[in-house]
Amino acid sequence: xxxxxxxxxxxxxxxxxxxxxxxxxxxxxxxxxxxxxxxxxxxxxxxxxxxxxxxxxxxxxxxxxxxxxxxxxxxxxxxxxxxxxxxxxxxxxxxxxxxxxxxxxxxxxxxxxxxxxxxxxxxxxxxxxxxxxxxxxxxxxxxxxxxxxxxxxxxxxxxxxxxxxxxxxxxxxxxxxxxxxxxxxxxxxxxxxxxxxxxxxxxxxxxxxxxxxxxxxxxxxxxxxxxxxxxxxxxxxxxxxxxxxxxxxxxxxxxxxxxxxxxxxxxxxxxxxxxxxxxxxxxxxxxxxxxxxxxxxxxxxxxxxxxxxxxxxxxxxxxxxxxxxxxxxxxxxxxxxxxxxxxxxxxxxxxxxxxxxxxxxxxxxxxxxxx
Amino acid sequence: xxxxxxxxxxxxxxxxxxxxxxxxxxxxxxxxxxxxxxxxxxxxxxxxxxxxxxxxxxxxxxxxxxxxxxxxxxxxxxxxxxxxxxxxxxxxxxxxxxxxxxxxxxxxxxxxxxxxxxxxxxxxxxxxxxxxxxxxxxxxxxxxxxxxxxxxxxxxxxxxxxxxxxxxxxxxxxxxxxxxxxxxxxxxxxxxxxxxxxxxxxxxxxxxxxxxxxxxxxxxxxxxxxxxxxxxxxxxxxxxxxxxxxxxxxxxxxxxxxxxxxxxxxxxxxxxxxxxxxxxxxxxxxxxxxxxxxxxxxxxxxxxxxxxxxxxxxxxxxxxxxxxxxxxxxxxxxxxxxxxxxxxxxxxxxxxxxxxxxxxxxxxxxxxxxx
Numbered sequence: 001x002x003x004x005x006x007x008x009x010x011x012x013x014x015x016x017x018x019x020x021x022x023x024x025x026x027x028x029x030x031x032x033x034x035x036x037x038x039x040x041x042x043x044x045x046x047x048x049x050x051x052x053x054x055x056x057x058x059x060x061x062x063x064x065x066x067x068x069x070x071x072x073x074x075x076x077x078x079x080x081x082x083x084x085x086x087x088x089x090x091x092x093x094x095x096x097x098x099x100x101x102x103x104x105x106x107x108x109x110x111x112x113x114x115x116x117x118x119x120x121x122x123x124x125x126x127x128x129x130x131x132x133x134x135x136x137x138x139x140x141x142x143x144x145x146x147x148x149x150x151x152x153x154x155x156x157x158x159x160x161x162x163x164x165x166x167x168x169x170x171x172x173x174x175x176x177x178x179x180x181x182x183x184x185x186x187x188x189x190x191x192x193x194x195x196x197x198x199x200x201x202x203x204x205x206x207x208x209x210x211x212x213x214x215x216x217x218x219x220x221x222x223x224x225x226x227x228x229x230x231x232x233x234x235x236x237x238x239x240x241x242x243x244x245x246x247x248x249x250x251x252x253x254x255x256x257x258x259x260x261x262x263x264x265x266x267x268x269x270x271x272x273x274x275x276x277x278x279x280x281x282x283x284x285x286x287x288x289x290x291x292x293x294x295x296x297x298x299x300x301x302x303x304x305x306x307x308x309x310x311x312x313x314x315x316x317x318x319x320x321x322x323x324x325x326x327x328x329x330x331x332x333x334x335x336x337x338x339x340x341x342x343x344x345x346x347x348x349x350x351x352x353x354x355x356x357x358x359x360x361x362x363x364x365x366x367x368x369x370x371x
Numbered sequence: 372x373x374x375x376x377x378x379x380x381x382x383x384x385x386x387x388x389x390x391x392x393x394x395x396x397x398x399x400x401x402x403x404x405x406x407x408x409x410x411x412x413x414x415x416x417x418x419x420x421x422x423x424x425x426x427x428x429x430x431x432x433x434x435x436x437x438x439x440x441x442x443x444x445x446x447x448x449x450x451x452x453x454x455x456x457x458x459x460x461x462x463x464x465x466x467x468x469x470x471x472x473x474x475x476x477x478x479x480x481x482x483x484x485x486x487x488x489x490x491x492x493x494x495x496x497x498x499x500x501x502x503x504x505x506x507x508x509x510x511x512x513x514x515x516x517x518x519x520x521x522x523x524x525x526x527x528x529x530x531x532x533x534x535x536x537x538x539x540x541x542x543x544x545x546x547x548x549x550x551x552x553x554x555x556x557x558x559x560x561x562x563x564x565x566x567x568x569x570x571x572x573x574x575x576x577x578x579x580x581x582x583x584x585x586x587x588x589x590x591x592x593x594x595x596x597x598x599x600x601x602x603x604x605x606x607x608x609x610x611x612x613x614x615x616x617x618x619x620x621x622x623x624x625x626x627x628x629x630x631x632x633x634x635x636x637x638x639x640x641x642x643x644x645x646x647x648x649x650x651x652x653x654x655x656x657x658x659x660x661x662x663x664x665x666x667x668x669x670x671x672x673x674x675x676x677x678x679x680x681x682x683x684x685x686x687x688x689x690x691x692x693x694x695x696x697x698x699x700x701x702x703x704x705x706x707x708x709x710x711x712x713x714x715x716x717x718x719x720x721x722x723x724x725x726x727x728x729x730x731x732x733x734x735x736x737x738x739x740x741x742x
Contacts, residue, residue: 007543010380011600015547018457018554025549029534039532041563044553059697061688063674064531064566070674074686074696088546102686102696140537224535233536 009229016088024049025092027085028058028077029221030099033066035109035288036236036343038221049093055079058097067099067107075107076100081214086180087225094184096218112213115347119209122358126257128334129212129350130189130205133219134248134342136240137170137198138233144198144241145170145232155244159197169198170232177219177226178202186219187211195303196246205253213347236343238287239296247297247304248342252349255334256358264332271335271357272312272321278356279310279320280367285352287341291367294341305338307369380600387459395420396463398456399429399448400592401470404437406480406659407607407714409592420464426450429468438470438478446478447471452585457551458596465555467589483584486718490580493729497628499705500583500721501560501576504590505619505713507611508541508569509604515569515612516541516603526615530568540569541603548573548590548597557590558582566617566674576624584718607714609658610667618668618675619713623720626705627729635703642706642728643683643692649727650681650691651738656723658712662738665712676709678740 024045032039041060049055062068062075077097085092099107106113119127137145146169147153153166162168174191181188181202191202204215223234239247258267275282280291287293291307298307305311305320312321314328320339327333340349355361397420398413412431420426433439433446448468456463470478477484490498508516517540518524533539545562552559552573562573575586594605610618629638646653651662658664662678669678676682676691683692683706685699691710698704711720726732 007541007601007603008380009543012543012547014380014384015457015550015597018550020550020553021556023553037529038534040534041532041561042549043561044559059695060532061674063688066528070687070689071684072686073688221534228534228536228539228542231536 022046022048025085025088026055026095027088027093028079028095028097029218030060030077030097031109031217031345033062033107033109035111035345038217038224039065040221048091049082052079052082052095055082055093055095062099062101062107067109068101072102074102076102076104080112081211081218083184083186083218086183086222094218094221096214096221109345111345111347111351112210115213115351116210118351118354118359122354123209125358126208127350127354127358128206128208128255128260129346129353130203130207130253130334131212131216131340131346131349132201132203132249132251132253133216133236134194134199134201134250135223136196136235136237136248137173137200137227138235138240140231140233142233144196146198153197156195156197156246159193159199160195161192167197168193170200170230173227173230173232173234174200174202176229177223180222180226181219184218184222186215186222188219194246194248196241199246199248209350210347212350213345216346238293238341238343244302246302249297249304249338250340250342250344250346250349252337252340252346252353253334254337254353254357259334260332262332265327268323268327268333268335272323274356274360275321275337275353276310276312277362278364280365281363282337282339282352282356283307283367284365285348286339286344288343288345291369293343294339295369297341298339393417393419396456396459397426397466398459398464399450399466399468400589401431401448401468402480402588402716404433404478404480406482406716409588409595410436411592419462420453423450423453423466426453426464426466433470433472433478438480439472443473445473447473447475451483452582452589454555454557454589457554457593465589465592467585467592480716482716482718482722483581486584486722487581489722489725489730493725494580496729497579498721498725498729499577499579499626499631500717500724501574501578501624501705502583502587502711502717502720503572503574503620503622503624504587504607505565505570505572505621506594507567507606507608507619508544508571508598509606509611511602511604513604515567517569523614524568527566527568527617530564530570531566532563538568539564541571541601544598544601544603544605545571545573547600548594551593551597552590555589555593557586557593559590565619567612570617570619580721581718583721584716587717609664609712609714615673617673620668620675620709621711621713621715621717621720623708623711623717623724624705625708625724625728630705631703633703636698639694639698639704639706643694645727645731646692646708646724647681647683648733649735651735653708653710653723653727654678654738655736656719657710657715659714659716662740664714665710666740668712669710 063070063073300306311319429448434441434444671677682690
């Protein structure tokens with residue numbers, strides 16, 4: 001068990017109870033040059049922070065995070081969304097930020113800016129999203145947590161939504177994370193153990209517009225930070241174990257106001273039709289490697305669709321788009337896009353869905369999947 | 372895990388809750404003959420301590436700290452700055468002291484007295500300082516904390532401002548230290564994980580004049596004392612690991628009132644010009660070995676400038692002096708002197724900067740770096 005979790009938490013707790021004399025600790029959090037990892041640093045503020053505009057712009061050394069050159073390394077942090085801090089308690093804050101270059105332009109992995117632009121264009125349609133974030137807990141040696149060392153557990157079957165020792169690996173982390181999210185103000189809607197042992201899922205939503213990306217990124221940060229306290233690693237890799245083991249996705253449930261109203265089923269079908277004509281364009285947006293990550297996951301087996309073909313169907317978990325059974329019956333509701341990878345950027349995912357189904361953008365692309 | 376941390380904190384806590392019947396514990400703290408390590412001892416006072424003048428002079432055995440001969444060993448402790456005690460709670464105090472010889476003159480490693488004289492002379496310029504103290508956490512065997520025993524972690528890249536097990540080593544210590552500093556009354560402005568794993572940084576400031584040295588030395592004391600509770604070691608060595616691993620610095624951000632006012636950019640450039648003419652004089656003041664410690668750190672690699680050449684630039688982390696990007700745009704603000712070593716004496720550093728840029732002292736020297 002590695003460093004931080006080795007240190008005595010009782011020793012730390014008496015320090016955390018000390019008076020803070022009106023000082024607020026604000027932890028600024030951003031997505032780094034990988035487009036997958038998160039970074040953070042903290043500053044003291046001598047006033048209570050009530051809203052985002054109370055938080056100043058900040059900067060950091062982008063050459064250390066793959067976001068700038070050493071000779072011209074300042075990158076700016078622009079506060080975008082604020083949450084309560086479950087680790088330090090009130091009145092301290094966690095602040096999700098956009099990264100801007102020294103020219104005040106969005107850096108390459110800042111996908112929030114264009115997403116916010118699109119969400120602003122489509123705000124009258126009230127697009128709602130709910131994302132099902134799957135992930136795998138790993139031990140520090142990289143092997144899935146709880147799996148026998150240099151070995152494997154029994155085949156998939158007993159683990160999904162399971163209870164009982166040997167069926168469930170790492171529930172403590174999940175419980176802690178759920179509460180941390182609730183306290184922080186994340187719209188976390190649920191959690192369950194997944195098909196592969198040590199694999200879990202939590203759901204965030206429904207969130208309207210830009211909030212989906214904000215809440216999901218912050219929920220990911222909370223998971224990594226909670227895992228520090230337990231000495232385990234949360235992996236968002238879409239296919240952590242080869243063989244007869246499930247991959248990890250980030251299914252995106254989606255609806256517009258029209259879809260949710262009575263008779264909305266037509267609107268849902270329209271959306272599916274539009275999505276069917278831009279399969280590759282979406283695939284390219286659904287993982288940070290333009291589809292290469294999803295190649296390992298979307299095989300057509302293990303409850304996935306094939307990466308090459310678009311399909312849809314009511315209650316069909318082997319399709320690209322699944323229409324839940326009850327939506328088919330009530331003739332309104334939402335659709336589930338099962339294609340996004342667990343390590344997708346939710347800003348990118350939600351943006352392309354809005355572009356295709358609300359802004360009616362057309363045209364597909366050719367996938368470049370040669371490794 | 373070594374001694375103090377092994378002892379039961381629950382056992383201690385019931386004693387710490389006992390009534391103290393009006394007795395104040397004042398811990399006198401000073402810098403020893405090494406110019407790097409700190410010492411402390413406590414006395415009881417039967418009254419509440421409201422200000423520095425309430426604290427009497429004291430003395431100690433200087434022959435045990437490399438500060439006097441055995442035959443004539445009394446050294447005096449002159450209280451200079453007072454802080455709340457986060458370890459013993461209110462109303463107890465931590466008292467930073469100057470060390471005087473039996474002739475009431477500053478001993479060799481008492482750099483505060485001359486610093487204070489200079490700061491008194493320049494007080495109308497309102498010099499502000501903000502120091503970025505880097506340090507490395509070590510295990511009791513001297514190896515960086517959390518690193519594999521007899522081995523190394525993966526290369527630098529993922530650790531700067533990181534989150535997650537395996538990316539961050541020792542966060543509990545940092546959290547505890549931050550709160551201890553806030554409670555004590557240190558002007559701690561922030562913290563972040565650094566580029567090398569187990570390396571951290573905290574920032575103290577802005578502090579005017581002599582306060583910079585007082586607050587930074589006390590913050591260092593708090594770090595050592597907090598580390599006792601966790602059984603780890605804080606090292607201020609500027610190059611703890613050879614190879615492709617960052618060193619540790621103590622970058623000094625600096626401004627005068629003129630620099631902070633609109634149009635202050637000219638004043639900043641003037642200061643840089645003056646500093647450029649006394650490079651060796653400053654280098655000699657920027658570590659306790661006249662430059663020999665910094666020789667190991669300032670190589671021109673790992674975001675440092677070369678020890679031999681002076682350079683400056685906007686947003687350039689490879690220069691001796693960096694002007695932050697936003698200062699270049701606002702045309703006023705501050706400069707960052709990146710040369711001081713992590714084990715520098717902040718009194719010496721701030722005094723040298725004030726002498727060169729406000730008192731306009733001139734002339735450079737030759738460095739004596741031969742072993």
